[in-house]
Amino acid sequence: MIFIEVIQYGIGILMMILLGYQLTLSIQALKVRNKIAFNSVQNRQFAIIMPAPKNEQMISKSLYSLFGLVYPKNLYDVFLIGDNLSKDAINIAREMGANVLSNNGSSRQSDSRNLQGAFEKILQVDKTYDAILVIESYSLVSGNYLDVMNFYLDKGSDVIQSSNLMLPQSGLEAKRVKQINFLLHNLLKPLGRKLFGFCREYRGNGICFKTETLRSNPWLLDSAADDIGYGLKLQLKGIEIDFVQEAVLLTEIPTMPAKNKFKRKENCKTGWISTIRHYIPKLLKAGYRHKSWSYVKSVMDLITPSSVDMLLFAGIMGVINVFMWAVVGWSLSLVWIWIFVLLTALIQMVVGLYVINTYYQYYKSML
Numbered sequence: 001m002i003f004i005e006v007i008q009y010g011i012g013i014l015m016m017i018l019l020g021y022q023l024t025l026s027i028q029a030l031k032v033r034n035k036i037a038f039n040s041v042q043n044r045q046f047a048i049i050m051p052a053p054k055n056e057q058m059i060s061k062s063l064y065s066l067f068g069l070v071y072p073k074n075l076y077d078v079f080l081i082g083d084n085l086s087k088d089a090i091n092i093a094r095e096m097g098a099n100v101l102s103n104n105g106s107s108r109q110s111d112s113r114n115l116q117g118a119f120e121k122i123l124q125v126d127k128t129y130d131a132i133l134v135i136e137s138y139s140l141v142s143g144n145y146l147d148v149m150n151f152y153l154d155k156g157s158d159v160i161q162s163s164n165l166m167l168p169q170s171g172l173e174a175k176r177v178k179q180i181n182f183l184l185h186n187l188l189k190p191l192g193r194k195l196f197g198f199c200r201e202y203r204g205n206g207i208c209f210k211t212e213t214l215r216s217n218p219w220l221l222d223s224a225a226d227d228i229g230y231g232l233k234l235q236l237k238g239i240e241i242d243f244v245q246e247a248v249l250l251t252e253i254p255t256m257p258a259k260n261k262f263k264r265k266e267n268c269k270t271g272w273i274s275t276i277r278h279y280i281p282k283l284l285k286a287g288y289r290h291k292s293w294s295y296v297k298s299v300m301d302l303i304t305p306s307s308v309d310m311l312l313f314a315g316i317m318g319v320i321n322v323f324m325w326a327v328v329g330w331s332l333s334l335v336w337i338w339i340f341v342l343l344t345a346l347i348q349m350v351v352g353l354y355v356i357n358t359y360y361q362y363y364k365s366m367l
Contacts, residue, residue: 005331008317012337015314018304019344021297025192026351038144038151038246044130045075046146047122050098051114052082052089053137059089062137063096071146077127081118119214119221129211136205140167140250148247149208158213159239162206162247163187180353181306188352189301190243202231202241206249213239232279235298236286276302307349314342 048066052059059080066078078098080089085102093100101118115134122132131153135141145162152160166182186203214220217239234241280299287295305313318338324330 005334008321008334009337012341015310015341016344018300019307019310019341019348021300022189022304022307023344023348023351025189026348026355027192029188029191029355030351038147040147040150040154042154043072043075044150044153045128046071046077046149047129047132048076048078049115049118049122049132049134050078050080051134051137052080052085058137060092060096062135062139063093063098065140066135067097068143069141069146070143071150076146077129079118079122081114083114116221123211123214131208131210132214133208134204134206135249136251138252139164139205140252142248142250145247145249148244152242152244153208153210157242158210159202159234159241160208160247161190161203161241161243162208162249163190163243163245164203164206164249164251167250167252180349181308183356184307184349184352187245188355191245191355193297194243194245202234204230205251206247229275229279232275232283232298235295236279236282307345307352311342311345311349314338314345318342 050062050066053062063078063080067073069076079101080093080098081101082089083102085100090100090102101121119132122129131149133149148162149160164186166186209220217237220234220239231241280302283295283299283302287293287299318335318341321330321334321338325332325335
């Protein structure tokens with residue numbers, strides 16, 4: 001019995017620390033205010049890379065959004081990349097004004113290899129680009145997107161990450177939970193970390209690299225599609241990522257068969273465990289060497305489950321302990337600790353959703 005109590009107290013205290021950290025980020029995020037004017041010294045030249053979606057019907061929708069940006073059309077080019085694109089897809093892209101980099105006739109390559117090849121080709125062309133962006137398919141961009149990127153490049157940013165949000169979806173509650181998790185992870189955490197001055201996370205979608213930074217750091221071209229590990233590699237190399245919430249990507253998450261969903265979850269779980277094993281020792285060593293809490297916060301982000309998962313876990317543990325207290329006579333203190341954890345998780349969730357609602361009114365229905 002003592003062993004069970006010690007284990008539960010340990011898990012409860014750890015969850016309180018993680019939830020307290022998340023709650024602090026949520027409260028800090030309330031202080032962030034969006035900029036309205038983005039006046040820059042010069043308008044820069046951009047190259048936008050868009051990996052082709054598996055559903056080629058989405059190509060015209062995504063490209064239409066990109067070519068509708070409120071930015072001089074002669075100052076940005078769009079590059080569609082992919083393996084064995086159909087002639088219809090290539091024709092649609094070219095008619096809309098995009099450049100096509102297709103591996104037709106060659107063996108299928110991974111997303112990271114395709115992205116690396118696109119970076120290399122763009123850096124080799126005669127046209128000089130000031131920055132290169134990666135925008136995934138199924139994404140719609142806010143009209144001010146390049147204006148915001150241009151403004152922050154003017155301020156000295158080398159790598160910029162835009163906010164990456166999910167389009168509101170109707171339907172099952174499971175989708176609603178997924179939306180909440182997505183928003184808390186892609187908007188709330190970066191906002192809080194930005195105000196604290198901690199290193200922001202790399203999301204992959206909506207990332208912007210200054211070409212000077214790419215040329216002086218050739219290793220940046222490798223494995224740019226590996227989101228978590230790549231972002232931590234940037235942090236360990238001392239390259240800061242600036243998060244800009246004013247530039248918004250709205251992503252429509254495509255539906256997929258249950259079998260594919262399960263396989264994707266398993267791959268994500270395996271990748272997460274591998275990332276933890278590989279990077280936590282390096283982050284702790286770097287934190288000690290540089291005397292910086294930013295690396296420790298990155299470790300906390302790695303090991304912290306989603307807010308929804310912690311809320312559900314605390315609720316389940318509370319119910320189990322109430323039952324065991326009534327039937328077997330377990331300590332009442334175990335019930336109280338899980339009630340306290342559950343209340344903290346609820347407060348963190350409410351504050352987080354309030355912050356999201358403050359920035360994007362169309363998520364009001366989630367509160």
